[in-house]
Amino acid sequence: MTQETQAGLRGRLIDAGVELVHAEGAQALSLREIARRAGVSHGAPRRYFPTHLDLLSAIARQGFAELAERIAAVVGEEAGDWAGARAQLDALARVHLDFALNRRGMYELMFRHDLLESGRLGLRGTSLPLFELLVRLVGRALPEAAPDPASVAAAFWANLHGIAQLWAWGSLQLAARTDDPEPLLRAALDAHLGPVGRTR
Structure with missing residues (x-):
């Protein structure tokens, strides 16, 4: 062959x-x-x-590639000022949530612990560039005296995953009494980065 x-x-x-x-x-x-x-x-x-996990990892890579492509389409050239970075983070959060809700099976596969933690499969190297982009944007959107951007980005990333999962389960709609996730995304951004109206 x-x-x-x-x-x-x-x-x-x-x-x-x-x-x-x-x-x-x-x-x-x-x-x-x-x-x-x-x-x-x-x-x-x-x-x-060689193993089932190898094939699953290859499939998950396609999911990361699609998510990265969607994010690149809304982020484009990374903004240098905090207001532009904040707008890009808002767009990134909406794309992330849309992907999580409309590609639920793929999203679940992409973030499976056993796939991400297997050094042999190398999937972590596919997911990290997305997080590194998030860290850069958070660093530009934070006040100058803010804590480490990587820690804030990690907390926001975890918040996004939580919103996506709880929304998919229908829990947040009940708790927040809303059928629109946009206010939740804005609240998460405000909680981690400060309100839009602040000055740097």
Whole structure:
């Protein structure tokens, strides 16, 4: 089998997994079902991915690539002033939440602890650039005497994940008595960065 054919079959398996996770969620990603959808034998994935986690990691990379592309489209060139950075953080938060709610299976897969923590799979290197972008924007949006931007960015990142998960469960709609997540995103930004009207 040629290298080109191998790469093609490997790509088909990943594409099949991406389609499956979007259609049925992360729990549906069995090797057998991915192979069936890719039109190969159930043993074929093992020739391209040593373990199930390797294939899941390759699928999750596609999710990070899509999220990064969506964020790049709204952030564009990173703002140098705090007001521009704050606006970009607002846009980033909305894109993040939209992705989490409309790509729920993929989002769940992307942030699976076992995938991210496996040094062999290297998925952390795919996720870190998104967080590093967040740190840079937070650093520009914070007051000059603010604490370490990485700590603030990590807290905001955790807040975003919490909003996304609780909104997906329907819990926040009940607690906040709203069907619009925008005020929650603004409140999270204000809590971590200060209100929009402040001066630097």
